[in-house]
Amino acid sequence: MNLRESLKSLSPDALKEALMSRVVTPEIDAWMARMPKPVGSFGYDPWGYNESQAKVGLGLAKLLYDHYFRVTSTGLEHVPATGRVLLVANHSGQLPMDGMMISVAVATNDNGPRVPRSMIERFFPTVPWLGNIFSAWGSVIGDPLNATKMLEAEELLVVFPEGVRGSGKPYAKRYELQRFGHGFMHMAVTQNVPIIPIGVVGCEETMPSLLNFWPLAKLLGIPYFPVGPLLPLPARVFLNFGEPMHFGGCVTREDEVQKRVDQVKDAIRGLIDVGLKQRTKIF
Amino acid sequence: MAARKKPAATAKTVLVTGAAGSLAKRVIARLYPQYNVIAVDFRHKVDIDGGIPTYKVEIHKRDFEDVFRNHKVDAIIHIGRIFAHESDRHRRYNSNVLGMRKLLELAKRYGVGQVIVYSTFLVYGASAYNPALLDEDQPLKAAEVTQELVDSVELESLANIYLWKHPELNITILRPCSVLGPGVRNTMSILLARSVAPVLIGFSPMMQFVHVDDMADAIKLAFEQNRPGIYNVAPEDWIAYQDAVAQCGCKRLPIPSVPPAVPRLISNVLNWNAFFPGYMIDFFKYPVVIDGRLFRETFGWQPRRKLNDIFSYYRRQKLPAGGA
Numbered sequence: 001m002n003l004r005e006s007l008k009s010l011s012p013d014a015l016k017e018a019l020m021s022r023v024v025t026p027e028i029d030a031w032m033a034r035m036p037k038p039v040g041s042f043g044y045d046p047w048g049y050n051e052s053q054a055k056v057g058l059g060l061a062k063l064l065y066d067h068y069f070r071v072t073s074t075g076l077e078h079v080p081a082t083g084r085v086l087l088v089a090n091h092s093g094q095l096p097m098d099g100m101m102i103s104v105a106v107a108t109n110d111n112g113p114r115v116p117r118s119m120i121e122r123f124f125p126t127v128p129w130l131g132n133i134f135s136a137w138g139s140v141i142g143d144p145l146n147a148t149k150m151l152e153a154e155e156l157l158v159v160f161p162e163g164v165r166g167s168g169k170p171y172a173k174r175y176e177l178q179r180f181g182h183g184f185m186h187m188a189v190t191q192n193v194p195i196i197p198i199g200v201v202g203c204e205e206t207m208p209s210l211l212n213f214w215p216l217a218k219l220l221g222i223p224y225f226p227v228g229p230l231l232p233l234p235a236r237v238f239l240n241f242g243e244p245m246h247f248g249g250c251v252t253r254e255d256e257v258q259k260r261v262d263q264v265k266d267a268i269r270g271l272i273d274v275g276l277k278q279r280t281k282i283f
Numbered sequence: 284m285a286a287r288k289k290p291a292a293t294a295k296t297v298l299v300t301g302a303a304g305s306l307a308k309r310v311i312a313r314l315y316p317q318y319n320v321i322a323v324d325f326r327h328k329v330d331i332d333g334g335i336p337t338y339k340v341e342i343h344k345r346d347f348e349d350v351f352r353n354h355k356v357d358a359i360i361h362i363g364r365i366f367a368h369e370s371d372r373h374r375r376y377n378s379n380v381l382g383m384r385k386l387l388e389l390a391k392r393y394g395v396g397q398v399i400v401y402s403t404f405l406v407y408g409a410s411a412y413n414p415a416l417l418d419e420d421q422p423l424k425a426a427e428v429t430q431e432l433v434d435s436v437e438l439e440s441l442a443n444i445y446l447w448k449h450p451e452l453n454i455t456i457l458r459p460c461s462v463l464g465p466g467v468r469n470t471m472s473i474l475l476a477r478s479v480a481p482v483l484i485g486f487s488p489m490m491q492f493v494h495v496d497d498m499a500d501a502i503k504l505a506f507e508q509n510r511p512g513i514y515n516v517a518p519e520d521w522i523a524y525q526d527a528v529a530q531c532g533c534k535r536l537p538i539p540s541v542p543p544a545v546p547r548l549i550s551n552v553l554n555w556n557a558f559f560p561g562y563m564i565d566f567f568k569y570p571v572v573i574d575g576r577l578f579r580e581t582f583g584w585q586p587r588r589k590l591n592d593i594f595s596y597y598r599r600q601k602l603p604a605g606g607a
Contacts, residue, residue, distance in 0.1 A: 040520035041590050042530075046415045046572050048489045048523065125411040125569060128485025128540055132523075135489075143414035145421070149574070 023059035031108050032058070036082060037115045038153075047146065048135030049115065057137035058107055065104040068234050069097070069202065072278065073105040075241035078196055081112025084151040085244070086188055086195045087158045090177055090268050091166030093203035094226045096120065098167075101237050102158055102198060103138070114156040119147065121164065121223060144183060151191050159184045161261070168224035171208035175201075175272055177265055182254065185261050189251050194244040197264055199271025202237035205282050235282055238275035242267050288316040289334060296321065297506065298356045300386075301363025302337065303327035305466030306401075309499035310360060311335065314506070321354055323347075325363055325378060342382035351393040358397035359390055360502060366469065367431045368557040379434045380441065387445045390452055397453040399505055400442045404460045404491075404515065404573050406435050409565035415489065416574035419458070419513045431562035446511065455505050459516040460573055463593050464495030474558035475597045480533035481550075481559045481567075483540035487525035488570035491517045494593050497586035504582040517575030518586040524567060530590075531597035540568065 008014060032055050043051040065071045079085070089102060096118070103116035119142035125131035140146045142159070150157060160166060161180035169178060188195050209226035217225035245267065247260050295318050301307045302322035308331070311320050315335060322329045322337040329337040336354070340347050342363065350356070361383070365375045383400075390398050407417050408424030423439065425432040439456060446454040461471040471492075474480055493501075493516065501516050528535055539545045547561040559567070578584060 040522070042520075042522045042526060044489065044521045044523060046489065046521050046574075048415070048521075048570065050523070122412055128483075130485075131411075132485065132487050141412065141414065143412070145414035145416070145418070149414075149416045 020056070023063070024055050025059065028055060028059045028062065031113045035107070035113050035115050047117075047138075047140045047150070048132070049117075049138045050136040053133070053136035054115070054138055057133070058104065061100050061104045062108065064097075065101055069101060069206070069237040070234075071101050071105065071237045071239060073239040073241070074274075074278075075243075076105060076109045077111050078241050078243050079106060079109055079111065079114065079156070080194075080244075081114070082154065084154050084191065084193050085156050086151075086184055086193050087116075087156065087198055087241075088184055088195050088264055088268070089158070089160055089198035089200050090175075090272060091160035091162045092169070092174070092200065093232065094167060094207040094209055094224075094228070095232060096167065097206055097232055098200045098203040098237075099139075099158060099160065101203070102200070102239060105239055105241075106156060106158070116158050117150055117155050118158040119160070123222060126221075142183070144187070147183070147187050148191070151187065151193055164223040168209075168212055168226065170211050170226075171204065171228070174204040174208075175276070177269060180261050180265055182257050182261055185247065185257050185264070188247045189249070189257075189260070192248055194246055195264055196244050197242040197267040197271060199240040199242070199268050199273075199275050200237070201240075201272055201275030201279055202235045202282075205235035206232040206237075208233075233283070236279065238278050240271040240274050240278075242271050290316045290319045294318050295357040296354055298323060298350065298354075298359045300324070300342065300359070300361045301401075302329045302331070304362065305464070305468070306462060306495050306498055306502075307360075307362045308466075309496060310362070310502050313499055313503045319354075321350060321356065323350060323363070325365070325382075341378065343377050343385050347385065348389055351389050356390075356393060356395050358399070358506060359386065359395055360399045360401070360506060361386060362401045362502075364401070367562065368470065368560060372431070376434050380437045383438045383441050387441065387449075387452070391445075391449055395452065397506070397509055398442075398445075398455070399502060400439075400454060400456045401502070402439050402442075402456050402458045403435055404458050404517070404571055405432055405566070406439055406458065407571050407573065408432070409488075409569040409571050411569050413569060413571060415570060415572040417515070417572065418574050419515055419577060429562040429565070431560070443513075446513075450511070453509055453511045455509070455511050456513045457502065457505060457516050457578075458514065458573065459498055459501070460491035460493055460518075460575070462495050462498050463492050463597075465596060467495050470558055470560065470563060475528070475531040475533060475594075476600055477533060477558060478601060479536050480528045480531075481536045481538050481546075481555065482525050482528060483546055483564070483567050484537045486540050486568045487523040488566070488568060489521045489572050490524050490527060490570070491521055491572060492527070492590060492593050493518055493586055494588040497588055500587075501578070501582070501584050504584050508582055510581055514578035514581065515573040515575045516578050516584075517573050519575070519579075520590050521572065522590055527594065530594040532601040533597075
């Protein structure tokens with residue numbers, strides 16, 4: 001009898017279930033239940049977000065958030081509980097760990113959890129599994145039409161205006177902000193969306209890269225190929241959420257947009273400095 | 284009974300093409316006897332009872348004009364299309380593209396006041412860079428992605444040219460998402476009716492489906508309200524392809540997805556042209572999600588059948604004979 005019971009608990013289904021209960025804790029279920037998110041009859045939204053898969057994603061990311069990167073988030077009260085908003089952060093660390101950690105912070109925000117929608121690189125949908133998983137967890141490719149329609153649907157967007165310029169940069173350039181794309185500012189102005197700047201500290205040290213071995217990257221059809229550790233190192237991560245910035249009115253020239261982008265850049269730089277001061281040890 | 288009734292003397296006359304097909308039959312059932320209907324099909328003899336004149340005639344041939352000589356046509360609902368799996372590229376081009384042009388020319392010459400063109404979401408093309416909720420003004424990339432869909436795109440461009448050049452034709456172009464339901468013979472419907480459906484390993488794009496009865500309602504609304512323009516037709520519901528396959532009771536047959544030549548080769552070698560054609564591989568890889576808001580709001584249309592109602596038809600088909 002006892003033997004049978006213990007054999008049963010070794011079956012693949014039972015193992016899967018036991019593993020899932022470790023990942024999708026009641027706490028995660030409670031966060032998910034609090035998030036306002038309209039979906040269709042099979043739990044999907046038009047961008048491929050899927051409730052049950054997002055739960056697993058959040059569960060896994062939360063484990064990394066708590067135990068691996070030991071994230072400290074400050075200023076989460078600035079993130080509104082409802083309504084359209086753009087979260088703009090510096091990008092670093094080769095893999096999108098910064099996006100994942102910001103997502104966890106937003107999804108488990110005591111002031112009102114939100115479904116984070118990260119704008120990701122255009123090459124991800126071409127990668128088997130990865131593309132599907134990312135979209136099921138809420139990410140979409142950074143296309144202006146996606147951003148517009150999501151903001152119309154009152155979603156929360158996480159944007160890295162540096163793109164691969166930021167994430168793919170070598171360790172020597174850590175905490176140097178690269179050129180920001182202007183797309184997010186056009187969205188903010190035309191749709192009258194508040195911007196919340198975020199300073200991310202620590203992700204630079206998760207994957208210090210010596211250089212980008214671009215010939216191999218080109219061969220593989222990926223944006224860059226870092227020469228560095230194969231897996232992210234357990235560096236402590238500090239997220240500082242700034243106060244909402246509003247950019248109303250209308251802009252007619254690109255240099256006016258540039259000025260506003262620089263304001264956001266300055267705010268992020270300030271928040272990075274706060275994080276660097278908070279940090280007493282890297283690992 | 285209703286079928287015995289005759290249309291009023293002042294009733295409009297509507298020419299419906301592709302009349303042997305499942306969708307056109309449903310459209311005709313909704314129009315007759317309120318309106319006079321002329322049923323035309325290019326390939327099959329139309330089998331409709333009642334007082335509906337039927338013709339089997341090739342649209343790009345001369346005798347198509349006789350239909351217009353014999354009847355005063357007020358409106359055309361152009362549904363008839365040769366699918367890629369039904370004929371070779373040359374014949375398909377003649378019928379779909381040259382036929383479209385012929386039809387629009389005849390509409391002009393015989394003073395037809397309204398033309399509804401039944402297009403497809405496939406014209407947007409499946410690309411990894413597609414955003415979701417495509418609006419009607421997005422570029423039609425299908426021609427870039429695959430040769431086999433060139434005729435669908437060209438057919439639309441022709442309709443577009445006439446749309447602005449001849450406003451008196453009141454052209455309405457409808458781009459529906461995948462239409463499913465009893466009797467529908469498009470690629471997706473044939474695929475989901477099978478017991479085993481191929482899926483690409485690691486890919487499960489979002490899809491939209493509309494029931495053939497809801498589509499027929501949409502066409503009737505477009506005809507009666509006559510608001511020319513281009514409209515996507517899709518419900519506000521979405522499902523990933525692999526889930527849809529499972530919901531329809533199909534067994535999943537995983538096939539390698541990279542490099543892209545591999546699934547294409549498998550499809551060609553096994554002759555899966557009718558339900559998983561090589562040129563449509565990308566549609567099973569990348570999403571083409573359209574925004575149907577404009578149509579829903581302009582015409583006050585809401586589909587009455589949910590996704591699960593649509594899938595249950597395919598599920599029931601797979602039950603053993605005599606079961607349930």
